[in-house]
Amino acid sequence: MSRPKLLLVYEPEKACLDRLVADGHAPERAGEIASYLAQSTDLAHEFDALAAACLTRGLAFTPVALDDAPAVFAGEDPKTTLVWTLTDGIAYFRGGAAPALARLRGLKTIGADDSLFALCQDKFRSGAVLGGLGLPVPQAGLARNGNWLVEPPASPAGWFVKPNRLGAKIGIWPDSRCNDLGHALDLSRRVFAAYRDDVVVQPYVAGRNVRASFLGLVPDTGVEALGVAFVDSGADFQTMADSMALYGGTGEAAKAAGDYAEPDLLPVADSQPVADAKIRAIAERLMSGLGLRDVFSIDLRVEADDTVHLIEFEVCPGLPCFDFRAYCRQQWDASLADAMADTAVSRLA
Known part of the structure:
Protein backbone atom coordinates (compact mmCIF):
# COMPACT_ATOMS: atom_id res chain seq x y z
CA MET A 1 0.00 0.00 0.00
CA SER A 2 1.27 3.48 -0.82
CA ARG A 3 2.18 5.94 1.90
CA PRO A 4 -0.71 8.06 3.26
CA LYS A 5 -0.73 11.48 1.66
CA LEU A 6 -2.34 14.88 2.21
CA LEU A 7 -2.96 16.93 -0.94
CA LEU A 8 -3.63 20.61 -0.21
CA VAL A 9 -5.32 22.19 -3.24
CA TYR A 10 -5.06 25.95 -3.59
CA GLU A 11 -5.87 28.54 -6.25
CA PRO A 12 -2.91 30.92 -6.67
CA GLU A 13 -3.69 34.60 -6.31
CA LYS A 14 -1.64 35.50 -9.40
CA ALA A 15 -3.40 32.91 -11.58
CA CYS A 16 -6.78 34.34 -10.57
CA LEU A 17 -5.64 37.91 -11.22
CA ASP A 18 -4.33 37.08 -14.68
CA ARG A 19 -7.50 35.20 -15.59
CA LEU A 20 -9.76 38.06 -14.46
CA VAL A 21 -7.76 40.66 -16.39
CA ALA A 22 -7.84 38.46 -19.48
CA ASP A 23 -11.62 38.28 -19.05
CA GLY A 24 -11.85 42.06 -19.22
CA HIS A 25 -11.90 43.10 -15.56
CA ALA A 26 -10.08 46.33 -14.79
CA PRO A 27 -6.69 45.48 -13.26
CA GLU A 28 -7.40 47.35 -10.00
CA ARG A 29 -10.76 45.62 -9.55
CA ALA A 30 -9.20 42.28 -10.50
CA GLY A 31 -6.57 42.86 -7.83
CA GLU A 32 -9.25 43.47 -5.21
CA ILE A 33 -11.08 40.30 -6.20
CA ALA A 34 -7.93 38.18 -6.27
CA SER A 35 -6.93 39.47 -2.83
CA TYR A 36 -9.44 37.04 -1.35
CA LEU A 37 -6.99 34.31 -2.32
CA ALA A 38 -4.30 35.87 -0.14
CA GLN A 39 -4.61 32.89 2.19
CA SER A 40 -3.12 30.78 -0.60
CA THR A 41 -0.23 33.21 -0.87
CA ASP A 42 0.24 33.32 2.90
CA LEU A 43 0.04 29.58 3.46
CA ALA A 44 2.60 28.91 0.74
CA HIS A 45 5.21 30.31 3.14
CA GLU A 46 4.35 27.46 5.50
CA PHE A 47 4.37 24.54 3.09
CA ASP A 48 7.74 23.43 4.51
CA ALA A 49 6.36 23.54 8.06
CA LEU A 50 3.29 21.59 6.94
CA ALA A 51 5.47 19.00 5.22
CA ALA A 52 7.59 18.61 8.37
CA ALA A 53 4.52 18.30 10.61
CA CYS A 54 3.06 15.65 8.32
CA LEU A 55 6.36 13.79 8.05
CA THR A 56 6.63 13.36 11.84
CA ARG A 57 3.20 11.73 11.71
CA GLY A 58 4.05 9.35 8.88
CA LEU A 59 2.15 11.36 6.30
CA ALA A 60 3.39 12.78 2.98
CA PHE A 61 2.35 16.32 2.08
CA THR A 62 1.93 17.76 -1.40
CA PRO A 63 0.60 21.26 -2.21
CA VAL A 64 -1.29 21.23 -5.51
CA ALA A 65 -2.14 24.30 -7.58
CA LEU A 66 -5.77 24.09 -8.67
CA ASP A 67 -5.04 23.84 -12.40
CA ASP A 68 -2.78 20.85 -11.73
CA ALA A 69 -5.35 19.00 -9.61
CA PRO A 70 -7.00 16.87 -12.35
CA ALA A 71 -3.67 15.34 -13.41
CA VAL A 72 -2.46 14.88 -9.83
CA PHE A 73 -5.71 13.29 -8.65
CA ALA A 74 -5.62 10.80 -11.52
CA GLY A 75 -2.46 9.21 -10.18
CA GLU A 76 -3.44 8.92 -6.49
CA ASP A 77 -4.59 5.92 -4.48
CA PRO A 78 -8.12 6.47 -3.10
CA LYS A 79 -7.33 4.31 -0.07
CA THR A 80 -4.48 6.48 1.17
CA THR A 81 -5.06 9.97 -0.25
CA LEU A 82 -6.81 12.87 1.49
CA VAL A 83 -7.71 16.11 -0.32
CA TRP A 84 -7.98 19.39 1.61
CA THR A 85 -9.27 22.28 -0.51
CA LEU A 86 -8.03 25.65 0.70
CA THR A 87 -10.31 27.95 -1.33
CA ASP A 88 -13.90 27.71 -2.50
CA GLY A 89 -15.46 29.48 -5.46
CA ILE A 90 -17.89 29.09 -8.35
CA ALA A 91 -17.70 32.57 -9.89
CA TYR A 92 -14.53 34.65 -9.54
CA PHE A 93 -12.72 31.77 -7.87
CA ARG A 94 -12.76 28.11 -8.91
CA GLY A 95 -11.74 26.17 -5.81
CA GLY A 96 -15.17 24.55 -5.60
CA ALA A 97 -14.06 22.30 -8.46
CA ALA A 98 -11.49 20.51 -6.28
CA PRO A 99 -13.80 18.54 -3.96
CA ALA A 100 -15.96 17.62 -6.96
CA LEU A 101 -12.90 16.32 -8.79
CA ALA A 102 -11.83 14.42 -5.67
CA ARG A 103 -15.25 12.78 -5.46
CA LEU A 104 -15.04 11.85 -9.13
CA ARG A 105 -11.74 10.05 -8.45
CA GLY A 106 -13.00 8.45 -5.22
CA LEU A 107 -10.55 10.37 -3.01
CA LYS A 108 -11.28 11.21 0.61
CA THR A 109 -11.79 14.87 1.45
CA ILE A 110 -11.56 17.21 4.42
CA GLY A 111 -14.53 19.55 4.77
CA ALA A 112 -18.09 19.77 3.51
CA ASP A 113 -19.21 18.08 0.31
CA ASP A 114 -18.89 19.97 -2.94
CA SER A 115 -22.52 21.12 -3.04
CA LEU A 116 -21.84 23.43 -0.08
CA PHE A 117 -18.75 24.83 -1.79
CA ALA A 118 -21.16 26.20 -4.38
CA LEU A 119 -23.96 27.20 -2.02
CA CYS A 120 -21.84 29.29 0.34
CA GLN A 121 -20.65 31.46 -2.56
CA ASP A 122 -24.17 32.53 -3.53
CA LYS A 123 -25.41 34.55 -0.57
CA PHE A 124 -28.97 34.97 -1.80
CA ARG A 125 -29.48 31.24 -2.33
CA SER A 126 -27.64 30.25 0.83
CA GLY A 127 -29.76 32.71 2.82
CA ALA A 128 -32.90 31.07 1.49
CA VAL A 129 -31.62 27.65 2.56
CA LEU A 130 -30.58 28.88 5.99
CA GLY A 131 -33.99 30.49 6.46
CA GLY A 132 -35.61 27.20 5.44
CA LEU A 133 -33.67 25.51 8.25
CA GLY A 134 -35.20 27.97 10.71
CA LEU A 135 -31.97 29.84 11.35
CA PRO A 136 -31.93 33.59 12.20
CA VAL A 137 -30.63 34.93 8.90
CA PRO A 138 -31.86 38.36 7.71
CA TYR A 204 -29.55 46.35 8.63
CA VAL A 205 -29.01 44.45 11.87
CA ALA A 206 -27.27 46.01 14.83
CA GLY A 207 -24.72 44.37 17.07
CA ARG A 208 -21.09 43.36 17.29
CA ASN A 209 -19.35 41.20 14.71
CA VAL A 210 -18.67 37.61 15.76
CA ARG A 211 -16.56 34.91 14.13
CA ALA A 212 -17.14 31.28 15.08
CA SER A 213 -14.31 28.96 13.99
CA PHE A 214 -14.28 25.17 13.89
CA LEU A 215 -11.70 22.49 13.24
CA GLY A 216 -12.55 18.87 14.00
CA LEU A 217 -9.11 17.66 14.99
CA VAL A 218 -10.57 14.18 15.45
CA PRO A 219 -13.72 12.66 13.89
CA ASP A 220 -17.03 13.27 15.67
CA THR A 221 -15.82 16.51 17.26
CA GLY A 222 -18.87 18.55 18.23
CA VAL A 223 -19.73 22.18 18.87
CA GLU A 224 -17.89 22.07 22.17
CA ALA A 225 -14.78 22.72 20.01
CA LEU A 226 -16.27 25.83 18.38
CA GLY A 227 -14.30 29.01 19.06
CA VAL A 228 -16.69 31.95 19.35
CA ALA A 229 -15.20 35.45 19.52
CA PHE A 230 -16.16 39.05 19.03
CA VAL A 231 -14.04 40.59 16.26
CA ASP A 232 -13.62 44.20 17.33
CA SER A 233 -11.98 46.33 14.67
CA GLY A 234 -13.61 49.63 15.63
CA ALA A 235 -15.78 49.62 12.50
CA ASP A 236 -19.43 48.65 12.12
CA PHE A 237 -18.74 46.53 9.04
CA GLN A 238 -15.89 45.65 6.71
CA THR A 239 -15.36 47.54 3.47
CA MET A 240 -13.16 46.52 0.56
CA ALA A 241 -10.50 48.93 1.85
CA ASP A 242 -10.64 47.24 5.27
CA SER A 243 -10.32 43.83 3.65
CA MET A 244 -7.31 44.93 1.60
CA ALA A 245 -5.72 46.34 4.75
CA LEU A 246 -6.00 42.94 6.44
CA TYR A 247 -5.41 40.49 3.60
CA GLY A 248 -4.48 42.28 0.37
CA GLY A 249 -1.59 44.31 -0.96
CA THR A 250 -2.13 47.26 1.38
CA GLY A 251 -1.99 44.84 4.29
CA GLU A 252 1.40 43.59 3.15
CA ALA A 253 2.64 47.16 2.91
CA ALA A 254 1.33 47.91 6.40
CA LYS A 255 3.10 44.85 7.80
CA ALA A 256 6.35 45.91 6.17
CA ALA A 257 5.99 49.41 7.65
CA GLY A 258 5.08 48.11 11.10
CA ASP A 259 1.61 49.69 10.91
CA TYR A 260 -0.41 46.48 10.67
CA ALA A 261 -3.07 46.12 13.39
CA GLU A 262 -5.26 43.05 13.82
CA PRO A 263 -8.76 43.34 15.28
CA ASP A 264 -9.21 42.26 18.89
CA LEU A 265 -10.67 38.80 19.51
CA LEU A 266 -12.73 38.57 22.70
CA PRO A 267 -14.56 35.38 23.76
CA VAL A 268 -18.31 35.89 23.55
CA ALA A 269 -18.88 33.55 26.51
CA ASP A 270 -16.99 35.93 28.82
CA SER A 271 -19.55 38.72 28.50
CA GLN A 272 -22.62 37.17 26.83
CA PRO A 273 -22.86 33.46 27.69
CA VAL A 274 -26.48 33.28 26.51
CA ALA A 275 -25.45 34.48 23.05
CA ASP A 276 -22.55 32.01 23.05
CA ALA A 277 -24.98 29.16 23.73
CA LYS A 278 -27.26 30.35 20.92
CA ILE A 279 -24.36 30.44 18.49
CA ARG A 280 -23.35 26.88 19.40
CA ALA A 281 -26.95 25.76 18.80
CA ILE A 282 -26.83 27.46 15.37
CA ALA A 283 -23.57 25.68 14.57
CA GLU A 284 -25.06 22.36 15.63
CA ARG A 285 -28.01 22.95 13.30
CA LEU A 286 -25.63 23.81 10.46
CA MET A 287 -23.70 20.60 11.06
CA SER A 288 -26.74 18.34 11.33
CA GLY A 289 -29.09 20.07 8.88
CA LEU A 290 -26.74 21.53 6.30
CA GLY A 291 -23.77 19.19 6.48
CA LEU A 292 -20.94 21.42 7.66
CA ARG A 293 -18.09 19.31 9.01
CA ASP A 294 -14.35 19.12 9.66
CA VAL A 295 -13.46 22.78 9.11
CA PHE A 296 -15.65 25.86 8.71
CA SER A 297 -16.42 29.31 10.08
CA ILE A 298 -19.59 31.28 10.73
CA ASP A 299 -20.06 35.06 10.78
CA LEU A 300 -22.74 36.57 12.98
CA ARG A 301 -23.93 39.78 14.61
CA VAL A 302 -24.79 39.77 18.32
CA GLU A 303 -26.85 42.47 19.99
CA ALA A 304 -26.51 43.53 23.61
CA ASP A 305 -29.76 41.70 24.51
CA ASP A 306 -28.28 38.41 23.15
CA THR A 307 -30.20 38.55 19.87
CA VAL A 308 -28.11 36.66 17.32
CA HIS A 309 -28.16 37.20 13.55
CA LEU A 310 -26.52 34.63 11.28
CA ILE A 311 -24.79 36.40 8.38
CA GLU A 312 -22.96 33.63 6.52
CA PHE A 313 -21.03 30.38 6.72
CA GLU A 314 -17.71 29.54 5.07
CA VAL A 315 -16.54 26.05 4.13
CA CYS A 316 -13.01 27.35 3.54
CA PRO A 317 -12.15 29.67 6.44
CA GLY A 318 -8.95 31.66 6.11
CA LEU A 319 -6.64 29.14 7.75
CA PRO A 320 -3.54 31.36 7.90
CA CYS A 321 -5.52 34.41 9.06
CA PHE A 322 -5.05 35.79 12.56
CA ASP A 323 -8.41 34.57 13.88
CA PHE A 324 -8.03 30.94 12.82
CA ARG A 325 -4.45 30.77 14.10
CA ALA A 326 -5.67 32.12 17.45
CA TYR A 327 -8.42 29.51 17.48
CA CYS A 328 -5.92 26.66 16.90
CA ARG A 329 -3.75 27.92 19.75
CA GLN A 330 -6.60 28.41 22.19
CA GLN A 331 -8.74 25.36 21.39
CA TRP A 332 -6.14 22.80 20.35
CA ASP A 333 -2.92 24.22 21.85
CA ALA A 334 -1.33 23.76 18.44
CA SER A 335 0.26 25.74 15.65
CA LEU A 336 -1.66 25.88 12.39
CA ALA A 337 0.66 23.32 10.76
CA ASP A 338 0.37 20.86 13.65
CA ALA A 339 -3.41 21.28 13.85
CA MET A 340 -3.78 20.61 10.11
CA ALA A 341 -1.45 17.60 10.22
CA ASP A 342 -3.24 16.08 13.22
CA THR A 343 -6.60 16.55 11.51
CA ALA A 344 -5.39 14.88 8.32
CA VAL A 345 -3.87 11.92 10.19
CA SER A 346 -7.07 11.37 12.16
CA ARG A 347 -9.08 11.16 8.94
CA LEU A 348 -6.69 8.69 7.34
CA ALA A 349 -6.17 6.52 10.44
Missing part, protein backbone atom coordinates in the same frame (compact mmCIF):
# COMPACT_ATOMS: atom_id res chain seq x y z
CA GLN A 139 -34.30 38.26 4.81
CA ALA A 140 -32.90 39.64 1.59
CA GLY A 141 -33.73 41.27 -1.69
CA LEU A 142 -31.62 40.86 -4.82
CA ALA A 143 -30.74 43.56 -7.38
CA ARG A 144 -28.79 43.51 -10.62
CA ASN A 145 -27.43 46.69 -12.16
CA GLY A 146 -30.19 48.93 -10.81
CA ASN A 147 -33.11 46.50 -11.19
CA TRP A 148 -34.84 44.46 -8.52
CA LEU A 149 -34.88 40.72 -9.07
CA VAL A 150 -36.43 40.32 -5.61
CA GLU A 151 -37.52 43.35 -3.60
CA PRO A 152 -36.17 43.53 -0.04
CA PRO A 153 -38.40 43.64 3.04
CA ALA A 154 -39.21 46.90 4.77
CA SER A 155 -36.66 47.98 7.37
CA PRO A 156 -37.00 50.95 9.75
CA ALA A 157 -33.25 50.64 10.51
CA GLY A 158 -32.29 50.86 6.82
CA TRP A 159 -30.55 48.27 4.67
CA PHE A 160 -27.14 46.76 4.11
CA VAL A 161 -25.97 46.22 0.53
CA LYS A 162 -23.29 43.65 -0.31
CA PRO A 163 -22.15 41.69 -3.37
CA ASN A 164 -23.91 38.38 -3.81
CA ARG A 165 -20.88 36.28 -4.78
CA LEU A 166 -17.88 38.35 -3.78
CA GLY A 167 -16.48 38.74 -0.30
CA ALA A 168 -19.71 37.74 1.34
CA LYS A 169 -20.26 40.08 4.23
CA ILE A 170 -18.26 43.11 3.11
CA GLY A 171 -20.04 46.25 1.99
CA ILE A 172 -17.37 47.42 -0.50
CA TRP A 173 -17.92 51.11 0.30
CA PRO A 174 -18.65 53.10 3.50
CA ASP A 175 -22.13 53.99 2.23
CA SER A 176 -23.13 50.33 1.89
CA ARG A 177 -25.41 50.86 4.86
CA CYS A 178 -28.17 53.06 3.51
CA ASN A 179 -31.61 54.38 4.45
CA ASP A 180 -33.03 54.66 0.94
CA LEU A 181 -33.78 51.85 -1.52
CA GLY A 182 -33.00 54.17 -4.40
CA HIS A 183 -29.49 54.42 -3.03
CA ALA A 184 -29.41 50.63 -2.71
CA LEU A 185 -30.17 50.35 -6.42
CA ASP A 186 -27.44 52.89 -7.15
CA LEU A 187 -25.01 50.72 -5.17
CA SER A 188 -26.10 47.75 -7.26
CA ARG A 189 -25.15 49.68 -10.41
CA ARG A 190 -21.74 50.51 -8.94
CA VAL A 191 -21.11 46.90 -7.90
CA PHE A 192 -22.18 45.62 -11.31
CA ALA A 193 -19.94 48.11 -13.10
CA ALA A 194 -16.95 47.31 -10.91
CA TYR A 195 -17.34 43.57 -10.28
CA ARG A 196 -20.15 42.28 -12.57
CA ASP A 197 -22.06 41.02 -9.56
CA ASP A 198 -25.58 41.23 -8.19
CA VAL A 199 -26.15 42.67 -4.72
CA VAL A 200 -27.98 41.27 -1.72
CA VAL A 201 -30.01 43.93 0.10
CA GLN A 202 -30.79 42.96 3.70
CA PRO A 203 -32.36 44.84 6.59
